[in-house]
Amino acid sequence: MGVEEEMFLVDPTTGRLAASSDRAVAQKAWSNKVEQELFLQQIETQSDPQHDMSHLLADLRAARRDASHAAEVVGARLAAMPTPVMGDHGGDVTHKTRYEHMMTRFGRVGREALVCGMHVHVDIADDEEGVAVLDRLRAWFPLVMALAANSPFDLGADTAYASWRGQIWEAWPSAGAVEPFGDAAGYQRAVAAILASGAALDEGMIYFDARLSRHFPTIEVRVADVCTDLDDTVLVAAVVRALVDTCASAWHAGDAVEPWRVDLLRAARWRARRDGLGDALIDPISGVPAAAADVMETLLRTIGPALDRSGDARLVEDGITRLLRDGTGSALQRAVAGPGLDLRSVVEDVLDRTAASWR
Numbered sequence: 001m002g003v004e005e006e007m008f009l010v011d012p013t014t015g016r017l018a019a020s021s022d023r024a025v026a027q028k029a030w031s032n033k034v035e036q037e038l039f040l041q042q043i044e045t046q047s048d049p050q051h052d053m054s055h056l057l058a059d060l061r062a063a064r065r066d067a068s069h070a071a072e073v074v075g076a077r078l079a080a081m082p083t084p085v086m087g088d089h090g091g092d093v094t095h096k097t098r099y100e101h102m103m104t105r106f107g108r109v110g111r112e113a114l115v116c117g118m119h120v121h122v123d124i125a126d127d128e129e130g131v132a133v134l135d136r137l138r139a140w141f142p143l144v145m146a147l148a149a150n151s152p153f154d155l156g157a158d159t160a161y162a163s164w165r166g167q168i169w170e171a172w173p174s175a176g177a178v179e180p181f182g183d184a185a186g187y188q189r190a191v192a193a194i195l196a197s198g199a200a201l202d203e204g205m206i207y208f209d210a211r212l213s214r215h216f217p218t219i220e221v222r223v224a225d226v227c228t229d230l231d232d233t234v235l236v237a238a239v240v241r242a243l244v245d246t247c248a249s250a251w252h253a254g255d256a257v258e259p260w261r262v263d264l265l266r267a268a269r270w271r272a273r274r275d276g277l278g279d280a281l282i283d284p285i286s287g288v289p290a291a292a293a294d295v296m297e298t299l300l301r302t303i304g305p306a307l308d309r310s311g312d313a314r315l316v317e318d319g320i321t322r323l324l325r326d327g328t329g330s331a332l333q334r335a336v337a338g339p340g341l342d343l344r345s346v347v348e349d350v351l352d353r354t355a356a357s358w359r
Contacts, residue, residue: 001049001050001051001056001120001121001122001123001218001237001240001241002046002047002048002049002050002056002120002121002216002218003046003047003056003060003118003119003120003121003233003237004044004045004046004047004118004119004121005044005045005046005060005063005064005080005116005118005226005233006037006042006043006044006115006116006117006118006226007042007043007044007045007064007067007078007079007080007081007116007226007354008041008042008043008078008079008081008084008116009021009024009041009042009043009071009074009076009077009078009079010076010077010078010079010347010351011075011076012075012076012077012351015085015086015343015344015347015348016084016086016087016088017041017084017088017091017114018041018074018075018076019039019040019041019091019092020040020071020074020075020076021036021037021039021040021041021042021043021094022036022040022094022095023073023074024043024067024070024071024073024074024076025043025070033045033046033047033062033063033066033067034063034066034067034070036094036096037094038091038093038094038099038102038110038113039091039092039093039094039114040091040092040093040094041084041088041091041092041114042091042094042114042116043067043070043071043078045060045063045064045066045067046063047059047060047063049121049123049216053234053237053238053312053315056234056237057230057234060230060233060234061230061357061358062358064078064080064230064354064357064358065358065359068354068355068358077351077354077355078351078354078355079347079350079351079354080116080226080227080228080350080353080354080357081116081150081151081226081228081347081350081354082115082116082117082150082151082163082164082165082225082226083114083115083116083151083153083154083155083164083165083168084114084154084155085153085154085156085333085343085346085347085350086155086156086343086344086347087155087156088114088155090111090112090114091111091113091114093111098201098202098204101201102201102205105198105201106172106173109171109172109173112168112171113168113169113171113172115151115165115168115169116165116225116226117165117169117222117223117224117225117226118148118224118225118226118227118233118236119220119221119222119224120220120221120224120236120237120240120241121213121216121218121219121220121221122218122219122221122240122241122244123217123218124217124218124219124244124248125248126184126217127184127187127212128183128184129248129251130184130212130218130219131181131182131183131184131186131187131212132183132247132248132251133219133244133247133248133251134178134181134187134208134210134211134212134219135180135181135182135257136247136250136251136255136257136258137209137210137221137243137244137247138177138178138180138209138260138265139258139260139265139268139282139284139287140243140284140299141177141209141210141221141223141265141269142265142268142269142271142272142281142282142284143239143272143281143284143295143296143299144221144223144224144236144239144240144243145163145166145223145224145225145269145272145273146162146272146275146276146277146281146292146328147224147232147235147236147239147277147320147323147328148163148223148224148225148227148232148236148328148329149162149163149225149272149273149276149277149328149329149330150163150165150225150226150227150228150232150328150329150330150333151163151164151165151166151225151330152164152330152333152334153333153337153343153346154168156343158334158337158341160274161273161274162272162273162274162275162276162278162328162330162331163225163272163273163276163330164273165225166223166225166269166273167273169207172205172207173199173200174194174199174200174205174206174207174208175207175208176207176208176209176266176269177209177262177265177266177269178190178208178209178262179262180257187212191203191206194206207222208222209221209222209223210222210223219244221240221244224236225329227329228329228332228350228353228354228357229329229353229357230357230358231319231322232319232323232328232329234315234319235315235316235319235320235323238307238310238312238315238316238319239299239303239316241306241310241312242303242306242307242310242312242316243303243306245303245306245309245310246302246303246305246306249305249306258284260287264282264287267282268281268282268284271289275292276292276327276328276330276331277292277296277323277324277327277328277331278292278327278328278331279292280292280295281295282295283295283298284298284299284302285298285302292324293324296320296324299320300316300317300320303316332349333346333349333350336349
């Protein structure tokens with residue numbers, strides 16, 4: 001498995017975003033882990049494929065260290081936060097023809113997509129297994145969103161959401177929840193139809209909650225906020241891998257796809273983005289709201305055999321217990337902001353924790 005992280009570059013003097021990824025990435029002669037993203041205020045890192053979570057953590061630290069050093073060269077700091085906390089005039093589009101075409105076609109939807117997510121790649125045997133997994137993962141994505149929720153503030157305001165990034169991302173016409181595809185041919189027909197409609201420029205803009213990777217023998221799960229603390233990142237990655245393993249096993253055993261309607265999936269996703277772990281979630285088995293702690297117990301029971309196979313049971317159990325007790329990244333940001341909504345302190349805290357995550 002592997003992880004991609006999108007992060008912001010921040011001016012340490014003002015706390016606002018810095019449009020300098022072009023100059024920062026030009027420093028990457030000593031690193032292949034740092035790339036540009038849609039906006040000049042963003043930077044992306046990627047881990048190497050890993051089996052062991054401790055190795056993944058070490059690799060993510062190395063990637064963040066390289067990105068931090070690249071940022072420092074251009075007078076910026078690296079911030080693992082999903083939305084611009086303080087008010088900004090907007091994103092400066094990276095000077096690539098594809099990105100410029102995206103802005104022309106999608107207008108304000110594209111211009112407002114100044115957000116940073118975390119993408120988890122998990123190995124699959126082939127496209128048929130991958131699509132079988134995609135069809136069975138749908139009801140579990142809200143739980144992943146809740147664990148990773150880390151974006152309560154956007155452009156100087158409290159959004160009243162735990163994950164505002166997810167709300168912004170849903171505006172893309174090719175993003176979000178999907179119907180079951182049935183098989184690899186069904187997946188390819190759906191992708192071809194979306195491309196023919198003009199709702200995506202190319203397969204890189206197939207922004208489903210999860211998709212078959214274009215470049216690797218993996219599925220790519222795209223629902224999580226980027227996490228400030230790497231312990232949260234690794235927890236989310238371990239949960240996603242266990243869910244993929246569990247869904248693949250269910251397919252091989254001949255288990256049917258659960259009949260979740262897309263409108264109910266949207267409701268479950270909204271609930272997770274609105275409250276994170278702070279209130280009820282929709283239980284993927286029963287389909288009814290329940291306390292977040294109880295739904296997390298459902299998750300642990302379901303993926304328990306997969307966690308035992310990977311050796312990640314203790315890591316995931318302890319991580320979920322910690323987040324239920326202490327709160328997600330979103331809760332921590334709100335605690336730092338306090339009743340006076342001190343957003344500059346929130347940015348400083350994110351910068352410091354991002355730096356601490358790789359040292």
